[in-house]
Amino acid sequence: MLKSVLEGMAEYYSTELAEKVRRGMTENALKCKFNDGAVPIGYVINDEQFFEVDAVKAPYVIQAFEAYANGKTIKEIVEMLNAKGLTTSHGAKITINIVTDMLKNRRYIGEYRFRDIVRKDGIPRIVPQALFDKVQTEREKNKRDTARHKAEDDYLLTTKLFCGKCGRYITGESGTGRSGAVHRYYKCNGAKYRHACDKKTIKKEWIEDLVVRHTCEMMMSDNMIEDIAGIVFRSFQKENPVIQLLKRRLGETETALNNLLKAIEEGIITSTTKQRMLELEQTRDELNLKLIKEEMKSPLSQKRAWSYG
Ligand SMILES: [Zn+2]
Numbered sequence: 120m121l122k123s124v125l126e127g128m129a130e131y132y133s134t135e136l137a138e139k140v141r142r143g144m145t146e147n148a149l150k151c152k153f154n155d156g157a158v159p160i161g162y163v164i165n166d167e168q169f170f171e172v173d174a175v176k177a178p179y180v181i182q183a184f185e186a187y188a189n190g191k192t193i194k195e196i197v198e199m200l201n202a203k204g205l206t207t208s209h210g211a212k213i214t215i216n217i218v219t220d221m222l223k224n225r226r227y228i229g230e231y232r233f234r235d236i237v238r239k240d241g242i243p244r245i246v247p248q249a250l251f252d253k254v255q256t257e258r259e260k261n262k263r264d265t266a267r268h269k270a271e272d273d274y275l276l277t278t279k280l281f282c283g284k285c286g287r288y289i290t291g292e293s294g295t296g297r298s299g300a301v302h303r304y305y306k307c308n309g310a311k312y313r314h315a316c317d318k319k320t321i322k323k324e325w326i327e328d329l330v331v332r333h334t335c336e337m338m339m340s341d342n343m344i345e346d347i348a349g350i351v352f353r354s355f356q357k358e359n360p361v362i363q364l365l366k367r368r369l370g371e372t373e374t375a376l377n378n379l380l381k382a383i384e385e386g387i388i389t390s391t392t393k394q395r396m397l398e399l400e401q402t403r404d405e406l407n408l409k410l411i412k413e414e415m416k417s418p419l420s421q422k423r424a425w426s427y428g
Pocket residue numbers: 282283284285286287307308309310316317318
């Protein structure tokens with residue numbers, strides 16, 4: 120009984136506390152005071168929790184907007200700001216995400232925002248309206264360009280398809296029919312740009328299906344799989360320096376052993392010959408063991424057994 124009363128009270132107080140915090144934050148927001156979260160670059164929070172322009176960093180924000188309006192990429196702006204030594208309010212380096220957010224942050228035109236509370240001219244403005252608007256237009260334009268590039272990338276055979284008639288590249292093109300349906304096809308660049316070739320356009324889906332089907336058939340043949348497995352295995356083996364080293368030492372040991380055997384055959388035997396021979400044999404066995412262990416570590420050792428075994 121007492122326990123449930125205490126729990127009820129605790130819940131009441133925590134609900135009340137949350138409510139107080141929420142009300143406090145809302146009151147702050149209505150006065151356009153800073154509540155929580157990261158302080159945008161170019162602002163500082165004063166003792167009364169109001170936004171103030173950071174005279175040191177604000178000019179960099181304007182420079183970033185100007186650079187973007189003049190056609191610089193976000194990556195170039197990141198490099199520029201880092202070169203000037205600008206950091207976030209936490210002292211972190213400037214990244215692509217930070218600049219991307221910066222260029223659309225409406226606080227820079229004086230808009231105060233906290234959750235669903237928005238106050239125009241609630242905080243001091245840093246970026247002139249015309250500059251901010253120009254940057255938004257550029258951002259929209261660049262977004263559309265990126266979408267167009269993506270659509271072009273969808274043509275799998277670009278740079279891989281050549282015209283049988285004139286030898287030029289055959290590249291993707293699309294058009295919208297009278298019904299509004301989009302037709303996508305490949306067209307010889309000779310036909311596309313200079314009427315120098317009379318090769319007809321090829322339907323995108325038809326030729327891509329054909330090429331993919333033939334490629335799959337080729338890839339699935341036993342010889343091809345063996346060849347690829349071999350190439351992959353050799354390239355991985357090349358990359359393992361421990362195996363390489365062990366193999367070299369093993370080779371050297373075996374050469375030394377052979378030389379010693381030849382010497383014995385020719386009757387050149389000294390008091391140390393037998394001892395040297397035993398040492399070399401022991402080294403060879405140790406190296407072999409190490410090599411097997413090393414090869415077992417590699418997931419490719421099983422593939423080799425399957426591929427060559
Ligand atoms: Zn052609």
